Amino acid sequence: xxxxxxxxxxxxxxxxxxxxxxxxxxxxxxxxxxxxxxxxxxxxxxxxxxxxxxxxxxxxxxxxxxxxxxxxxxxxxxxxxxxxxxxxxxxxxxxxxxxxxxxxxxxxxxxxxxxxxxxxxxxxxxxxxxxxxxxxxxxxxxxxxxxxxxxxxxxxxxxxxxxxxxxxxxxxxxxxxxxxxxxxxxxxxxxxxxxxxxxxxxxxxxxxxxxxxxxxxxxxxxxxxxxxxxxxxxxxxxxxxxxxxxxxxxxxxxxxxxxxxxxxxxxxxxxxxxxxxxxxxxxxxxxxxxxxxxxxxxxxxxxxxxxxxxxxxxxxxxxx
Amino acid sequence: xxxxxxxxxxxxxxxxxxxxxxxxxxxxxxxxxxxxxxxxxxxxxxxxxxxxxxxxxxxxxxxxxxxxxxxxxxxxxxxxxxxxxxxxxxxxxxxxxxxxxxxxxxxxxxxxxxxxxxxxxxxxxxxxxxxxxxxxxxxxxxxxxxxxxxxxxxxxxxxxxxxxxxxxxxxxxxxxxxxxxxxxxxxxxxxxxxxxxxxxxxxxxxxxxxxxxxxxxxxxxxxxxxxxxxxxxxxxxxxxxxxxxxxxxxxxxxxxxxxxxxxxxxxxxxxxxxxxxxxxxxxxxxxxxxxxxxxxxxxxxxxxxxxxxxxxxxxxxxxxxxxxxxxxxxxxxxxxxxxxxxxxxxxxxxxxxxxxxxxxxxxxxxxxxxxxxxxxxxxxxxxxxxxxxxxxxxxxxxxxxxxxxxxxxxxxxxxxxxxxxxxxxxxxxxxxxxxxxxxxxxxxxxxxxxxxxxxxxxxxxxxxxxxxxxxxxxxxxxxxxxxxxxxxxxxxxxxxxxxxxxxxxxxxxxxxxxxxxxx
Ligand SMILES: Nc1ncnc2c1ncn2[C@@H]1O[C@H](COP(=O)(O)OP(=O)(O)OP(=O)(O)O)[C@@H](O)[C@H]1O
Ligand SMILES: [Mg+2]
Numbered sequence: 001x002x003x004x005x006x007x008x009x010x011x012x013x014x015x016x017x018x019x020x021x022x023x024x025x026x027x028x029x030x031x032x033x034x035x036x037x038x039x040x041x042x043x044x045x046x047x048x049x050x051x052x053x054x055x056x057x058x059x060x061x062x063x064x065x066x067x068x069x070x071x072x073x074x075x076x077x078x079x080x081x082x083x084x085x086x087x088x089x090x091x092x093x094x095x096x097x098x099x100x101x102x103x104x105x106x107x108x109x110x111x112x113x114x115x116x117x118x119x120x121x122x123x124x125x126x127x128x129x130x131x132x133x134x135x136x137x138x139x140x141x142x143x144x145x146x147x148x149x150x151x152x153x154x155x156x157x158x159x160x161x162x163x164x165x166x167x168x169x170x171x172x173x174x175x176x177x178x179x180x181x182x183x184x185x186x187x188x189x190x191x192x193x194x195x196x197x198x199x200x201x202x203x204x205x206x207x208x209x210x211x212x213x214x215x216x217x218x219x220x221x222x223x224x225x226x227x228x229x230x231x232x233x234x235x236x237x238x239x240x241x242x243x244x245x246x247x248x249x250x251x252x253x254x255x256x257x258x259x260x261x262x263x264x265x266x267x268x269x270x271x272x273x274x275x276x277x278x279x280x281x282x283x284x285x286x287x288x289x290x291x292x293x294x295x296x297x298x299x300x301x302x303x304x305x306x307x308x309x310x311x312x313x314x315x316x317x318x319x320x
Numbered sequence: 321x322x323x324x325x326x327x328x329x330x331x332x333x334x335x336x337x338x339x340x341x342x343x344x345x346x347x348x349x350x351x352x353x354x355x356x357x358x359x360x361x362x363x364x365x366x367x368x369x370x371x372x373x374x375x376x377x378x379x380x381x382x383x384x385x386x387x388x389x390x391x392x393x394x395x396x397x398x399x400x401x402x403x404x405x406x407x408x409x410x411x412x413x414x415x416x417x418x419x420x421x422x423x424x425x426x427x428x429x430x431x432x433x434x435x436x437x438x439x440x441x442x443x444x445x446x447x448x449x450x451x452x453x454x455x456x457x458x459x460x461x462x463x464x465x466x467x468x469x470x471x472x473x474x475x476x477x478x479x480x481x482x483x484x485x486x487x488x489x490x491x492x493x494x495x496x497x498x499x500x501x502x503x504x505x506x507x508x509x510x511x512x513x514x515x516x517x518x519x520x521x522x523x524x525x526x527x528x529x530x531x532x533x534x535x536x537x538x539x540x541x542x543x544x545x546x547x548x549x550x551x552x553x554x555x556x557x558x559x560x561x562x563x564x565x566x567x568x569x570x571x572x573x574x575x576x577x578x579x580x581x582x583x584x585x586x587x588x589x590x591x592x593x594x595x596x597x598x599x600x601x602x603x604x605x606x607x608x609x610x611x612x613x614x615x616x617x618x619x620x621x622x623x624x625x626x627x628x629x630x631x632x633x634x635x636x637x638x639x640x641x642x643x644x645x646x647x648x649x650x651x652x653x654x655x656x657x658x659x660x661x662x663x664x665x666x667x668x669x670x671x672x673x674x675x676x677x678x679x680x681x682x683x684x685x686x687x688x689x690x691x692x693x694x695x696x697x698x699x700x701x702x703x704x705x706x707x708x709x710x711x712x713x714x715x716x717x718x719x720x721x722x723x724x725x726x727x728x729x730x731x732x733x734x735x736x737x738x739x740x741x742x743x744x745x746x747x748x749x750x751x752x753x754x755x756x757x758x759x760x761x762x763x764x765x766x767x768x769x770x771x772x773x774x775x776x777x778x779x780x781x782x783x784x785x786x787x788x789x790x791x792x793x794x795x796x797x798x799x800x801x802x803x804x805x806x807x808x809x810x811x812x813x814x815x816x817x818x819x820x821x822x823x824x825x826x827x828x829x830x831x832x833x834x835x836x837x838x839x
Binding site: 169181185186305 | 378401430
């Protein structure tokens with residue numbers, strides 16, 4: 001393999017991984033607060049379709065991003081209302097959100113185009129690569145890391161900000177506390193109810209942003225089943241990342257890499273004939289492998305487990 | 321000695337608090353003075369924790385008001401949440417620790433504090449904690465993770481946490497229940513120190529000796545009502561116990577001579593590992609006969625828990641042999657132990673003893689669900705379950721609003737009685753009365769009031785009289801001396817010696833517990 005090929009694969013890995021990073025960090029923030037949101041797939045695909053439609057009609061990719069985040073936040077709010085206020089079962093609510101989201105997205109894909117037509121096959125505004133002067137000239141790293149679309153750069157900022165927020169700020173401490181032990185946090189004067197709402201909504205916004213990156217940058221345009229199960233990979237990535245933003249990047253790049261290789265192999269039908277269906281299976285196979293590995297690792301380290309109160313509703317006047 | 325004319329720090333008037341089916345507090349009046357240690361005494365379920373949870377904003381009272389000394393004047397305050405309470409200088413150390421195991425001491429300390437800067441400066445915070453710790457002599461490393469700390473250290477963190485928030489009124493809910501006697505004495509000194517600095521302390525305990533030693537006044541609650549507030553110096557243990565239970569309480573119980581039968585359980589050179597995979601039991605050999613109570617003494621963490629788990633089949637052994645009535649049980653699963661009539665009252669009530677979210681009735685049948693008359697074939701018989709549970713609740717005086725109440729809503733003492741009821745009955749039923757069952761009890765009276773302790777101890781002696789073989793693990797020497805026939809001392813997972821309880825010498829036991837004497 002020559003250097004160009006490696007650079008090209010890694011570069012695709014990074015873009016392919018970006019939407020995963022946004023969504024994974026969003027889900028990490030939500031789960032850290034103790035709320036399990038299995039609606040990732042539904043929120044991502046809604047963000048993708050509505051984000052693309054908004055960009056298409058406004059002729060601005062940025063408006064698409066903002067609208068996608070608002071949709072994500074709205075769906076996060078729905079999840080929060082059902083699970084926090086009504087104390088509905090979180091797994092069921094999340095699954096319902098995914099089923100509703102995928103169905104609604106494919107319906108909207110038929111309706112939101114020009115004159116109430118379909119969105120499929122249209123080309124709209126998109127984010128293109130911007131190479132950063134000087135930095136992009138660094139050998140190997142430059143073209144991979146600093147020659148990307150602006151949402152990838154935004155992703156760098158989100159990762160650093162999320163890490164700093166989680167481990168070095170007062171609010172981050174509170175976020176970690178409400179997911180570990182809402183009773184304790186509550187007794188110490190942290191408003192568990194309000195914060196769980198907040199972080200479920202913020203998480204939803206980032207997941208929506210992940211969806212928008214698909215339809216506005218990585219594979220611009222709308223097509224049926226655009227997310228292709230990425231939402232489920234995100235759920236696995238959160239576990240792989242042990243609820244830690246930095247590790248989420250590593251995991252997302254790994255998946256992006258698999259995606260990129262898949263891409264190349266399909267494109268340049270080499271002499272080794274691997275059926276496309278087998279290639280398509282790879283991300284999910286990797287998910288299973290990762291789930292097994294992480295569970296095994298967590299047996300040896302107390303600090304990398306799930307937030308202790310993940311998935312449990314909280315009610316102050318009830319004994320625990 | 322306290323100043324009886326000292327001003328009131330906080331007063332609760334006519335507090336009533338109801339839970340579904342329970343009147344937890346009924347028109348309670350309660351006042352604490354500045355610089356005083358005020359004990360709150362009452363049976364399990366009397367409503368002590370509930371009253372204090374109202375004061376610290378965790379629960380909202382249905383009736384009544386709270387008055388607080390502000391600028392030398394007593395004025396009504398509204399406390400809607402724990403953070404309101406903190407703002408008013410009221411801090412509570414809960415019966416069940418409120419700490420986050422995966423965070424550090426310092427992080428736990430500043431949780432919920434509004435005036436910490438957004439960007440956390442941990443070094444400054446850690447230094448402040450060290451200063452505070454020095455001042456009140458509460459040693460603890462601010463950088464340690466909570467899960468690495470012993471129970472005594474966690475307690476200190478809890479107290480520091482409240483002090484760190486500048487509380488003037490401190491509520492300590494059964495702080496000594498999980499401490500060793502030495503640690504409890506140290507805590508007493510710390511409390512006195514705080515009181516002398518002008519803080520008001522409310523101290524809940526079931527241990528009358530501690531109340532007599534540390535407190536200035538006592539308020540006694542019975543069935544959610546304030547029955548008396550008395551000066552400790554004008555009262556006595558007997559009077560307090562009688563006020564609280566409503567009848568005279570015997571502190572010493574009659575132990576009839578033992579009727580020893582055959583060996584029920586025998587352990588031969590058994591070794592086992594703890595959860596971290598380190599050696600926890602080292603060549604333990606022990607025999608327990610029918611009609612005998614063998615006590616296990618030792619400082620907590622010296623293999624007691626592992627011992628209980630090994631003899632109930634919950635923990636695998638690495639070497640050695642366990643037999644029950646001459647049947648080899650080594651490496652058998654817990655189910656087989658249960659079938660042999662092994663009953664287990666674990667130390668961790670809600671973790672291992674009860675399924676907290678299930679109703680009392682379901683908890684009661686957990687060891688009898690697969691037999692007539694509770695079930696027939698694969699079907700459960702609800703009517704039978706009700707009768708069965710009802711009988712146990714009655715026989716063991718378990719205080720519960722009804723059989724459908726989730727077990728976690730029972731007070732600590734009643735949870736304990738419920739487990740005891742289930743285990744004793746199951747052990748009997750499984751051996752069909754032909755052969756003596758084997759009962760393992762771990763800290764059976766921890767957190768119980770004197771009345772409940774009496775009931776539990778009586779019940780254990782009653783079982784002994786009926787020929788049950790009993791292994792009693794306890795951290796209280798007086799309990800071991802009162803109930804056991806023989807006492808084995810565990811230290812570092814090794815049995816340092818087995819002595820006859822009647823001839824036991826407390827000093828010798830202490831030396832063995834410290835690992836300095838091996839007989
Ligand atoms: N959150 C709750 N929901 C329902 N019932 C409750 C709740 N908290 C307490 N109770 C009930 O209120 C009564 C008083 O309980 P409380 O915990 O105040 O007793 P306590 O005096 O602290 O007992 P203990 O000495 O065992 O700690 C009990 O009957 C208990 O079952
Ligand atoms: Mg209590």
